[in-house]
Amino acid sequence: MNPLNHVAIIMDGNGRWGQKYKNSRNAGHKAGLNTVEKIIKETIKQKIKFLTLYAFSTENWKRPKKEVNYLFNLLETFLTSKVDELHKQNIKLKIIGLKKFSKRLNKLLNLSEKKTSKNKRLQLNLALNYGSKTELLNAFKSLKNNKEKINEVNLKKYLQTKNIPDPDLLIRTGNTKRLSNFLLWQLAYSEIFFEKKLWPEFSENDYNIIIKKYRNIKRNFGKI
Numbered sequence: 061m062n063p064l065n066h067v068a069i070i071m072d073g074n075g076r077w078g079q080k081y082k083n084s085r086n087a088g089h090k091a092g093l094n095t096v097e098k099i100i101k102e103t104i105k106q107k108i109k110f111l112t113l114y115a116f117s118t119e120n121w122k123r124p125k126k127e128v129n130y131l132f133n134l135l136e137t138f139l140t141s142k143v144d145e146l147h148k149q150n151i152k153l154k155i156i157g158l159k160k161f162s163k164r165l166n167k168l169l170n171l172s173e174k175k176t177s178k179n180k181r182l183q184l185n186l187a188l189n190y191g192s193k194t195e196l197l198n199a200f201k202s203l204k205n206n207k208e209k210i211n212e213v214n215l216k217k218y219l220q221t222k223n224i225p226d227p228d229l230l231i232r233t234g235n236t237k238r239l240s241n242f243l244l245w246q247l248a249y250s251e252i253f254f255e256k257k258l259w260p261e262f263s264e265n266d267y268n269i270i271i272k273k274y275r276n277i278k279r280n281f282g283k284i
């Protein structure tokens with residue numbers, strides 16, 4: 061049985077779900093939040109130590125302003141109302157991505173990270189304004205500026221995921237098979253599951269089915 065230390069999820073399909081059932085993409089984003097809460101709880105139940113959720117990519121800025129604003133308002137409301145609960149549940153929140161938001165949101169994110177920084181049960185990484193290509197380019201620039209040798213150990217120090225083990229398992233919901241600029245370096249040896257269901261309809265049971273399949277895979281890492 062494979063150990064499972066880190067699950068990463070591309071939470072895709074909110075817009076399509078919202079359009080289909082509520083005639084509004086934004087309603088899908090709201091519904092997706094319920095799945096976020098369910099999956100966090102189940103991750104804790106399964107004693108997994110790291111969960112990384114792709115919430116907003118560097119490319120998602122290309123969406124209509126109305127949708128982008130809705131997403132960030134949703135995030136702000138969620139964090140404001142839930143950070144105490146996350147803290148009580150012993151969850152450490154970490155933002156990966158470039159924190160270049162409104163002053164108010166930056167402050168809220170920093171405070172939430174600070175408040176939960178000593179928590180140990182689960183580290184919840186929220187990928188926000190995250191893009192793997194930018195992350196790698198910035199890491200190489202830092203190596204160059206500091207005149208450091210280009211090797212794996214040094215490069216990792218400058219990734220947003222510094223001190224976070226690589227994901228063992230990547231799940232993408234929403235019936236699409238691509239990585240969309242997510243953790244390109246870190247996913248080098250992850251087991252990847254593409255799930256047909258849209259994020260708002262993804263359940264604990266679906267999650268556990270994938271986890272069970274993952275546990276039984278023969279992971280080679282190049283060996284035999």
Ligand code: IPE
Nearest residue numbers: 071072073074075076077115
């Ligand atoms: C993922 O759902 C959430 C974000 C990118 C913020 P989408 O909004 O991409 O949903 P679809 O893929 O359009 O259905």
Ligand code: IPE
Nearest residue numbers: 070071072114115116117240
């Ligand atoms: C990936 O989903 C980003 C997030 C889930 C935050 P997208 O819906 O943005 O991906 P593409 O554009 O379909 O590749």
Ligand code: MG
Nearest residue numbers: 072073074234
């Ligand atoms: Mg999508």
